[in-house]
Amino acid sequence: MTPTDIPRLPVVVIGAGPVGLAAAAHLVDRGLPAVVLETGREAGAAVRDWAHVQLFSTWDEVIDPAAEKLLAANGWQRPDGAAYPTGGDWATSYLQPLADALGDRVRFGTTVTGVSRAGRDRTVDSGRDGQPFTVHAVTADGTELRHLARAVIDASGTWSQPGPAGGNGLRAVGERAHADRIAYRVPDLRRPETRSRYAGRRIAVVGSGASAFTALVGLADLAKTEPGTRILWILRRGVGSSTYGGGAGDQLPARGALGLAAKAAVEAGHAQVVTGFRIAEIEADTNGTLTLVAEDGTRTEPVDDVITLTGFRPDLSFLGELRLDLDPRLQAPVELAPLIDPNVHSCGTVYPHGAKELSHSEKDVYLAGMKSYGRAPTFLAMTGYEQVRSIAAALAGDHEAAARVELTLPETGVCGGSGLFDAPVEETGGSCCGAPETLQIETVGISGRPTAG
Template identity: 85%
Template sequence: MTSIDAAELPVVVIGAGPIGLAAAAHLVERGLNPLVFEAGAAAGAAVRDWSHVRLFSTWDEVIDPAAEKLLAANGWQRPDGATYPTGGDWVESYLKPLADALGDRVRLGTTVTGVSRAGRDRVVDADRDEQPFTVHAVAADGSELRLLARAVVDASGTWAKPGPAGGNGLHAVGERAHAQRIAYRVPDLRDPETRARYAGKRTAVVGSGASAFTALVALAELAASEPGTRALWVLRRGVTSATYGGGSSDQLPARGALGLAAKAAVDAGHADAVTGFRIAEIEANADSTLTLVAEDGTRTEPVDEVITLTGFRPDLSFLDELRLDLDARLQAPVELAPLIDPNVHSCGTVYPHGAKELSHGEKNVYLVGMKSYGRAPTFLAMTGYEQVRSIAAALAGDHEAAERVELTLPETGVCGGSGLFDAPAEEEGGSCCGAPETLQIETIGLAGRPVGS
């Protein structure tokens, strides 16, 4: 193996989402050979799943500079930089054209099943860094692939592993048994079947981040035209001044507007909220409704559906033969973890970082994009683009460029999980014990508003 010239091998990029495709564009710009493996049938497969949701960021903030150069060479027309795309817009007007421009460097329908060092499992030290990586994958037709790579950039994201409803980080008792009644995505209420699922029903929305806000506002709008539609907002923490994010101080105005919309929704009567409620069990009732039971025994009123929006987690299973240096709490690279800790940082207070902070003891393997943040929700696309710019420079041997910071982030409010774990609600009665406190959520129109994702 040591006789193989690493320069002749590709850099394998896992995932053809926004950050994976940007990584490929930067590698091409540096004269390196990327090979992108995408498990989905099309580029941006995860983004397609939330195509109905509008981004917090404008077009100017979600187009990577190296990708734009590659697209411009193919006659691409740049969208209006000041407008806010939906996920669908992002795919059709940017990600799909970018994948097309990269051509056969992108292999769709190909799932990476394992990455290791050639001839070396996780235990073996001998000449480890001198061996290329071996990447195993399965194609859409079921055939198995194995190839060598000089480096691996994992941009596979966290979309495939949503967090469970259980307040202890595990699935609540009964959560799997009632899976057909529990969704883990913001519903697309434009779809007639999805709309019918929630219209006239009582739905519990579990979570305290922007996705939960978006779901609550969408259900509130549905309630305006579908009598009987109600929401129950289940928060693990109390309501504090930071619950709704940065508001008017958020330099990502769309996200600030979403938080303000959720705050303005209080007291109109379309939803109740329970705070300090950590779900332990989901029980079925005789009338086919569900009841959520907290760890302290508190019970909610019956609901028809549950939408769980408690964040996402990285899938590290196919990287198990690599020696990754990950923070025990966040499952993010150890050098990056203190910079993104959601107990301390918002998106805008995360210092821009690159190859140095994303490196592991296993040389030339990088987790990037949302996956690099592990369980932290403070990621922005701009941050991911800076990550892969730095990594491409490092792999090309331009260490000065790799260490240079080329990004200034906007100041923002806390992205999610704000407040101390047992912080009491600012409203009376917000203890995690005893009867749940109730708030009210009003109907808010979504049409034409940038509501975030």
């Protein structure tokens, strides 16, 4: 293959979640060929894992413009823009129809196992930029595939790699041994089997972000009807004015309401707060209960279950042959990292960014969506849509459009270093928008109204 043949190859998009499908829609709108590789069997596989959770963004805020244009051409009926969808609504009423509209460009049941330059490993300089990308994948039946691509957009998210309970970024001693008692997702307490698992038991919730708030609110509601249900909220930092988020000052009202609902659960005595506690070990006693042991030797009272909601990390294992420029702390692109540092920024203070900030030494490879944020938890769906709009424009050679800002973000009400994310990233419980792969989630609150993020 000659360099002149490369522009005719498709752009390979990894992941058929909200941002991956939006990327494909923007590429199609630009007249560029695209192939989307998705390990799940349906669109939005990660979103479907939290189908029970209500977004704190409205439909108007989670529909990509290029995707809507494609959907409208296929007779799609737009949901009420002011309504709050659940993850299930988002997947079935938007993501799956979008994948259907993209047709055979989306390949389900296909897991990417590696990305490189054709005929060049990571060490080879000669002729590197003149070679297409080669994307290796395996299907559900074990068939190995190889796709040649002019560019790669990795929008696979971070949902597959939740953070551990351990306070040092590693799994605590005993965390693997007691994995059957430790959950890493917001529980769906509408399901009878989930309610029975936690009803009347002592539960430790580890984490301080929106996902932890969601779990606290749901478990506090359970405690009202199930005697003996007790919640221990484990925080690696103390409780301050910013602990519960922006409250009434949040321009996403449901996101602010989630923090206020968590605060109300604590003040009502449904959850006991343990601060400054960095877990080193998880021990089991002869009665089968678990005790959390901090690095300084402090021990909690015994608990029956642990729900760990300490954020997510990107899976970079299949990108090892590419020359990525990643920030050593956040594992985000180096030009993007200062703009999303959770010690400084909340969702609303992240400057809109695109192809320039997402570029690497390896030309025409981009991390997009939640994956581009690495370990930073401040991601919003609309930010990802702006990213892929810019990337598609850059790949189409429209550099003016790629550099243009077409996004205004809502404020959290807690900006700057004293804001919502002034603790290390691992101390937050997911993104400020909800459950990471892709985005803003969180839950139905005590009253059943949307309260999440």
